[in-house]
Amino acid sequence: MGLIDCASGNSLWRGYDYHKENKVSKLIPVGDGIYEADVSGSGKETYHVVVDIPHPRRSKCNCPHADGKRIICKHIVAAYFTVHPEEADRLYREAMEYEAEEEKRQAEIADMLPSLIHKMKKGDLESALLQVLYDGPEWQYDKFLREYFDIY
Numbered sequence: 001m002g003l004i005d006c007a008s009g010n011s012l013w014r015g016y017d018y019h020k021e022n023k024v025s026k027l028i029p030v031g032d033g034i035y036e037a038d039v040s041g042s043g044k045e046t047y048h049v050v051v052d053i054p055h056p057r058r059s060k061c062n063c064p065h066a067d068g069k070r071i072i073c074k075h076i077v078a079a080y081f082t083v084h085p086e087e088a089d090r091l092y093r094e095a096m097e098y099e100a101e102e103e104k105r106q107a108e109i110a111d112m113l114p115s116l117i118h119k120m121k122k123g124d125l126e127s128a129l130l131q132v133l134y135d136g137p138e139w140q141y142d143k144f145l146r147e148y149f150d151i152y
């Protein structure tokens, strides 16, 4: 598994931000695919990071979150992206593409919904409507009674 796959989604995007905010300094290669760097944290502190790209789980950071654990924290991710900025750009591009796809899919579903509802049986429609009214917010329930039955 690559380093990116070992990191949580949260560490990945926080690490991405840190890389883009130039929080990584003193990046030096210390071995084959192994780098050391300083990464400034959210406050005044600076953490020391070892990024081991061939063996991501051997990467180290002395922040409270990752110290002594085999966790890929945002500081390690930030240092990794500074070594491989093209990976950071690829991650961003893929996330944007995914978001655009998802938006398109949601719009298609919304377009289809009226005709799907139109094809529903009356009994199914009735129970679905009751379900929505019972599960939905109180204002929606009240509004329905008001608009269709003049009940206040």
Ligand SMILES: [Zn+2]
Pocket: 047, 061, 062, 063, 064, 065, 066, 073, 074, 075, 076
């Ligand atoms: Zn860390």
